Amino acid sequence: xxxxxxxxxxxxxxxxxxxxxxxxxxxxxxxxxxxxxxxxxxxxxxxxxxxxxxxxxxxxxxxxxxxxxxxxxxxxxxxxxxxxxxxxxxxxxxxxxxxxxxxxxxxxxxxxxxxxxxxxxxxxxxxxxxxxxxxxxxxxxxxxxxxxxxxxxxxxxxxxxxxxxxxxxxxxxxxxxxxxxxxxxxxxxxxxxxxxxxxxxxxxxxxxxxxxxxxxxxxxxxxxxxxxxxxxxxxxxxxxxxxxxxxxxxxxxxxxxxxxxxxxxxxxxxxxxxxxxxxxxxxxxxxxxxxxxxxxxxxxxxxxxxxxxxxxxxxxxxxxxxxxxxxxxxxxxxxxxxxxxxxxxxxxxxxxxxxxxxxxxxxxxxxxxxxxxxxxxxxxxxxxxxxxxxxxxxxxxxxxxxxxxxxxxxxxxxxxxxxxxxxxxxxxxxxxxxxx
Amino acid sequence: xxxxxxxxxxxxxxxxxxxxxxxxxxxxxxxxxxxxxxxxxxxxxxxxxxxxxxxxxxxxxxxxxxxxxxxxxxxxxxxxxxxxxxxxxxxxxxxxxxxxxxxxxxxxxxxxxxxxxxxxxxxxxxxxxxxxxxxxxxxxxxxxxxxxxxxxxxxxxxxxxxxxxxxxxxxxxxxxxxxxxxxxxxxxxxxxxxxxxxxxxxxxxxxxxxxxxxxxxxxxxxxxxxxxxxxxxxxxxxxxxxxxxxxxxxxxxxxxxxxxxxxxxxxxxxxxxxxxxxxxxxxxxxxxxxxxxxxxxxxxxxxxxxxxxxxxxxxxxxxxxxxxxxxxxxxxxxxxxxxxxxxxxxxxxxxxxxxxxxxxxxxxxxxxxxxxxxxxxxxxxxxxxxxxxxxxxxxxxxxxxxxxxxxxxxxxxxxxxxxxxxxxxxxxxxxxxxxxxxxxxxxxxxxxxxxxxxxxxxxxxxxxxxxxxxxxxxx
Numbered sequence: 001x002x003x004x005x006x007x008x009x010x011x012x013x014x015x016x017x018x019x020x021x022x023x024x025x026x027x028x029x030x031x032x033x034x035x036x037x038x039x040x041x042x043x044x045x046x047x048x049x050x051x052x053x054x055x056x057x058x059x060x061x062x063x064x065x066x067x068x069x070x071x072x073x074x075x076x077x078x079x080x081x082x083x084x085x086x087x088x089x090x091x092x093x094x095x096x097x098x099x100x101x102x103x104x105x106x107x108x109x110x111x112x113x114x115x116x117x118x119x120x121x122x123x124x125x126x127x128x129x130x131x132x133x134x135x136x137x138x139x140x141x142x143x144x145x146x147x148x149x150x151x152x153x154x155x156x157x158x159x160x161x162x163x164x165x166x167x168x169x170x171x172x173x174x175x176x177x178x179x180x181x182x183x184x185x186x187x188x189x190x191x192x193x194x195x196x197x198x199x200x201x202x203x204x205x206x207x208x209x210x211x212x213x214x215x216x217x218x219x220x221x222x223x224x225x226x227x228x229x230x231x232x233x234x235x236x237x238x239x240x241x242x243x244x245x246x247x248x249x250x251x252x253x254x255x256x257x258x259x260x261x262x263x264x265x266x267x268x269x270x271x272x273x274x275x276x277x278x279x280x281x282x283x284x285x286x287x288x289x290x291x292x293x294x295x296x297x298x299x300x301x302x303x304x305x306x307x308x309x310x311x312x313x314x315x316x317x318x319x320x321x322x323x324x325x326x327x328x329x330x331x332x333x334x335x336x337x338x339x340x341x342x343x344x345x346x347x348x349x350x351x352x353x354x355x356x357x358x359x360x361x362x363x364x365x366x367x368x369x370x371x372x373x374x375x376x377x378x379x380x381x382x383x384x385x386x387x388x389x390x391x392x393x394x395x396x397x398x399x400x401x402x403x404x405x406x407x408x409x410x411x412x413x414x415x416x417x418x419x420x421x422x423x424x425x426x427x428x429x430x431x432x433x434x435x436x
Numbered sequence: 437x438x439x440x441x442x443x444x445x446x447x448x449x450x451x452x453x454x455x456x457x458x459x460x461x462x463x464x465x466x467x468x469x470x471x472x473x474x475x476x477x478x479x480x481x482x483x484x485x486x487x488x489x490x491x492x493x494x495x496x497x498x499x500x501x502x503x504x505x506x507x508x509x510x511x512x513x514x515x516x517x518x519x520x521x522x523x524x525x526x527x528x529x530x531x532x533x534x535x536x537x538x539x540x541x542x543x544x545x546x547x548x549x550x551x552x553x554x555x556x557x558x559x560x561x562x563x564x565x566x567x568x569x570x571x572x573x574x575x576x577x578x579x580x581x582x583x584x585x586x587x588x589x590x591x592x593x594x595x596x597x598x599x600x601x602x603x604x605x606x607x608x609x610x611x612x613x614x615x616x617x618x619x620x621x622x623x624x625x626x627x628x629x630x631x632x633x634x635x636x637x638x639x640x641x642x643x644x645x646x647x648x649x650x651x652x653x654x655x656x657x658x659x660x661x662x663x664x665x666x667x668x669x670x671x672x673x674x675x676x677x678x679x680x681x682x683x684x685x686x687x688x689x690x691x692x693x694x695x696x697x698x699x700x701x702x703x704x705x706x707x708x709x710x711x712x713x714x715x716x717x718x719x720x721x722x723x724x725x726x727x728x729x730x731x732x733x734x735x736x737x738x739x740x741x742x743x744x745x746x747x748x749x750x751x752x753x754x755x756x757x758x759x760x761x762x763x764x765x766x767x768x769x770x771x772x773x774x775x776x777x778x779x780x781x782x783x784x785x786x787x788x789x790x791x792x793x794x795x796x797x798x799x800x801x802x803x804x805x806x807x808x809x810x811x812x813x814x815x816x817x818x819x820x821x822x823x824x825x826x827x828x829x830x831x832x833x834x835x836x837x838x839x840x841x842x843x844x845x846x847x848x849x850x851x852x853x854x855x856x857x858x859x860x861x862x863x864x865x866x867x868x869x870x871x872x873x874x875x876x877x878x879x880x881x882x883x884x885x886x887x888x889x890x891x892x893x894x895x896x897x898x899x900x901x902x903x904x905x906x907x908x909x910x911x
Contacts, residue, residue, distance in 0.1 A: 068476040070469075348544040351482025371485070391479050392544065 002307035004300060006040060006315045008281040009173040009199040009258040011131045013104035015040035016303075016315050017271065017296050020262050020283035021108035021134060021177070024293075026082055028092035031105075035096070037293035038300065041104025043201075043283060046081035046136045047089055049111040049121060054080045054143075060221035063210030065236060074236035075286050076210040078221065078228055080142045081110050086124075093128040104281075105129075106175065110136040110148050113158055115165050122170040132173035135162060135197075137188075138204020140181050140231050150204065153179035156191035163195025173198040175260060178244075180237075181207050185244040190253045200248060201260035201283060203241045205231025234286035238264030242277055246326045249278025266295075268302025275315065276322035330421040337407050337414045338382040338398040340364070340375045346395040347373060353386035353396060361385050377408035440712075440734050444780065444808050445688060447709040449734025455705040458732035462623040462758075463527075463553060468508075471557040474550045475504040481540055483888040486551060489538035491854065492519035492863040493886030496535055500554055512562030513569060515555055518884075520594045521587050521862040523563055523633050524616050526556035527624050529859050530721075532754040563632075568639040573600035575642075578876045581606065581664040583651050586614020587858045588848025589670030590637050591865030592872075596668075597642040599873045604664070605638075606649040614672055615849075616858060618697040621725040622705075623732075657823055657844065666843050666872045669823070669831065670865060671850035673816035679717065683775035692716060692726035692813035699729055711809025714738045715784050717772050718813030720750035726811045727764045738764045739805060741786055743771040744796060771798065772810075781810055818850050827852045836881070837868030845872055 004015040018041035019025050019034050026045035034042055048054055056079055065074035082089055097105045107130045111117040125133060137153030144151040152158045159176060166174045176192035178185060180203040192200050207229045211220045219227025241263025248254045261274030262283040271282045287295050312318050342353070342365075349371040357365040364379035365386060375386075387396045401407060403416035421427055440449045450458070466474060478500040486496045494515050502511035515522035531537070531552040539548030562569055578601045582589045585607035593603045611617055616630040638645065649655050651671065660667045676691045678684070688711065702708045710733040716723045719742035731738040740759065742749055746768045749756060756766060770786040777783065784807040788799045817829055824831050824839030830852035837845040847864030854860035867884050874881035 069473050348540040349481075349485065350479045350540040351484075352479060355482040367482070371483075 002304045002312060003314050004040075004304055006281055008104070008260065009132065009175065011041070011104050011106070011173055012102075013040035013281070014102055015296075015300055016275065016279075016281040017041075017299050018043060018104060018106070018260070018281055018283045019288060020285040021046050021106075021136065022285040022289075023077075023079060024285060024288050026084070028096055031092075031096050032099075034288075034293050035100045035103050038296050039103070039293065041106065041131075041281070043106040043108050043134050044089065044093055044130075046108040046110045046139070047086055047121065047125070048081050049117050050086050053083045053085055056080055056083050057223050059223040063220040063230065065210055065234075072286070072290050073234060074208075074210070074232055075234040075289065076208045076221070076230040076232050077205070078141050078230040081136070081139070086121075090124055090128050093130055097129040097131075104131050106132050106134050108134045108136050108177070110139070110143060113147060113152060113162060118162065118165045119169050122166060126170060126172065130172070132175060132198070133166065133170060134175040134177050134201060135166060136177050136204070137162075138177045138179040138202075140179060140205055140207045141229060150179035150181050153177075153188055153204070154182055156187045159188055159191040160195035163192055163197045167196040175199040175201050177204055177262075178202040179204045180240060180244055185247050186251045186254065189248040189251065189257070193254050193257055197257075199258035199260060199280075200254075201262055202248070203237065203244055203263045205233045206237055206240065208232030233264065234290075235264040235266050235270075238270060238273075242273060245274060245279060246277045246323065249320060249323045250326055265299075268299045268306065271299055272303055272306055272318070273322075275318045276320065277326070278320045278323050280315070280319050332420060333418050334421065334424060335415055335417055335419045337401045339377050339380050339401065340382065340384075340386050340396055341399045342373050342375060342386075342396050343394070344372065346392050348392055348395075349373075350391060352389045352391065356385050356389045380409065440736055443712050445709045445711045448706050449710060449712075450706060452704075452706055454734070455732070459622045459626070459705060459729075461626045462621075463556075465560060466550070466553050466557045468557075471503055471508070471554060472506075474554055475500045477541060478504070478549045479540060485538040485540065486535040486549075487886045487888050489534045490518075490886065491534070491857070491859045492522075492525075492866070493884070494518045494522070494535075494555075495887060496551055496555075499558055500549065500551070503554055503558055508558045508561035509565065511554075511558035515559055516562070516569065519859065519862045519866070520591055520637055521616075521633070521858060522555060523559040523636075524587070524625060524630065525859045525862065526552050526559055527629070528616070528620050529857065530752045530754065533752050534859070563636050568636065570594075570598055570640050572597050572641050575602065576600040576877065578602070578665045579604070579663075580666045580668065580872060580876075581660040582668045582670060583655070583660070584608075584614065584670035584672060584848065584850075585612030585634070585645060585647075586670055586672055586848060587616060587861035588850075588865040588868075589614070589668065590634065591862040592668045592670060592845075592847065592869045593643050593865075594637050594640055595866050595869030596872060597640045599869075599877075601642065601665075601873070601876070603643045605643055605645045606651070606655060607645065607647045608650040608674075610647050612645055612647065614670075618700055619693060619722070619725075620700075621696070621729055622700055623728075651823075652819075652821055657841070661841075661843055665876055666845065668837070668865070668868055668872065669839070669844065669846040669850060670848045670861070671818065671820065671831075671846075673818050673849050673856075675817040675819040676812065677815045677817060679772060679810075679812045679814065681772045681774050683777065683781070686775050686777050686781045687779055688777070688781035688808055689775055689810045689812070692718065692722050692811040693816065695726055695811055696722070696729065699733075705733065708733060710735050711807070712736045713806040714809045714811065715805055715807040716740045716811045716813055718742065718811075718815070719744065719748065719768075720813060720815070721755060722816075723811075723813035724751045724755045724759050724764075726813055728759050728762045730809070730811070731762050731764055735809075737806070739807075740764060740766045741770040741772065741784070741805075742766070742768050743789055745769060745791055770803070771796075773802065775807070775810055776804070781807055783807055784810055816849075820850070833864075833868075835867070836871035837864055838871065 006016040021043040061079040063076040067073040107125045139149035143149035176197045209219045258280045260281045261279030266287040354367045390396045401414045480497045484497045499511040499514040535551045536548035542548040582593045582605045612634045613630040714730040714735045716727040769789045773787045774785040788801040831846045833846045833851040837847045845868040848861035
């Protein structure tokens, strides 16, 4: 059995599965249940400054996007940071950490961008025995209107400044949680590193309106006929998160910085994908909110089995393994030529590949009167749309043309050589260089 | 007191509760949620095979997509535009042989999209609305006689009324509905659905129903042709084929269609007498409906005896399985040779048969089964003196329902084309109505039927023409 023990930015946990800072981690009761269920760590629901706590709306806080059979694909929330007194949270954290010393307990913090505010709260957090802190620069709703959350995460200078304060007044690991509501995640990540952050975590939620009630014309979730954008999470956001994680893992300035991956992780497979794209731990929220804490069992067992299968002994060995395979478009091999192949035995004759190709793509599939479907190599650009819309797994596959074969579309002989856009004759930059 | 064991033909073999449970809706309707899940399974196929398999050419993927979009009423419009009897068809169509049999998910996983139940979900939604969804065109001044208020006549009358014509709908029986009302198993159209559907269809207006009027009795084709602009014949098959077996005249030997009709009209099912040991002769849907219902009335044993092999049975495999699941025994390759009994039937004697190159022959082996009631379900035939030319014992009609007589159209079971199914009758009634309309108004007939392939995309009008990708390469 593979060892799932994780050391992330110096924080140890029995497995890489942490619960993200969110409603499931708002109270001692929930967190104890999570640890009993086997979660490796918990990022406590975000703490605010001393004083009267924030208030939440008294109507719905969540909105949902459903897939078939009412499967929850995306969740949106307008809940703010913890609305319980700081004192109570700190006491509970202290008790929980004492009872579960082997688990990671991280305090998420969001206070105003003033040095005094951070200097005031950090020693109190340190007293709880928490293993580290996570700076909430991500929440896009409510708190951002008050200059906190994503309002900070969208300004790299603020990220760097606050991170620096935290490193000054707190001696355990500092994780900066990033907002995806920016144009290039590398800027904020670099700022965190410049400020001395030990790690980043991402993504926080995405600005979103889940739906509009077409009778009342109110956005959802609706509070007395009005709605406000919330933060979007759940399975639907995973591809966005994976891309941002890989950006940070690849960028020169942030390469090697520990990343805690967040965004729609629902099964072990999702988690493994985050790990191989550079994450050292993962954080889960929506899956737990949808199915309860026991989902972690499948995640642990699945990840462990996959690691055994592949011969990976530890989580550290898995982290970042796929990063070298993420590249820029300009370096993709243009001599990699494939064609769609339809397995007639598996085909159920629905014709979706034909509709997709004929109506919206390259007219590269022929349909006979008796509903047999055949790829026209001379038209097929290998776009993969037919594969994507086919309801039968492996019925349509992309087959690589071997070197020496002729691509019927271009009439050119396929070569084994690697060649990309940077050297392609149609690239104006290539011509310019040649002319010099 | 219910008593299943009493010999002979007797009523009250089961309690009212047992009767109610047995004759309940065969497939309870899908609720909104179940419909959404079922609808999601549809792949929205290109030129979907299910559309081609539907005799009325309903755009099935479209209506399912409308259900998925939360608009079952619009889905129903898609259905009714093609088939105004979509409600009963959703209940009685042998979908396993039609749309669901053609569904690609049947091929993929042996579990087709539940098209029948989805169609019922849609049509029930719209039929529950207070308004009839179609508005009759302004009165055309044309009058058309529709003879037979079964599925073909109703479909024809509704489509003609839609075009503004005035229809007189003649029906032999005391009630309209035809086989939907008198001829199918009760558990397929519960809650008085057949009558409710007739009321709903005729709510379009312009349709005058006259019951108790029979062609050949108080109606003649000549008189109808004289007093109407057109005549549509949607006659049922009233003749029942005779059983050529010794003792066929004994008490207890009866027509299955009569038994089903009586059952369908019965107020109290427990008052309906049924044999203790029932044998049904035949292999079609009528045999199944009679056998299953005899069993549901409390018969101790019910056997279907069919003279050929099981593969030749007219009833679909699904119907056969339904029967066996209700405790009906299906015996094949058995031909009735005699019914035994002094006054009333007590036994039936059957000869074993075998299919040979020379046809069906007896093997010489005989067996006897206890039978105090024997139902004949060996086919019905058209009873029509004179009238249009016939082919194979039915009226010969072309694709538009035109017969050999000018101004007389026909459709449904009385014509030789198509299968004896409600959905075929609905298609033929509709198509004849369009042709009658075009002919009376000297208009171009509107295309009916499935809109797939070129028809669905107006390719003929497209600038590029109907070229395939291969053609394009060659130009």
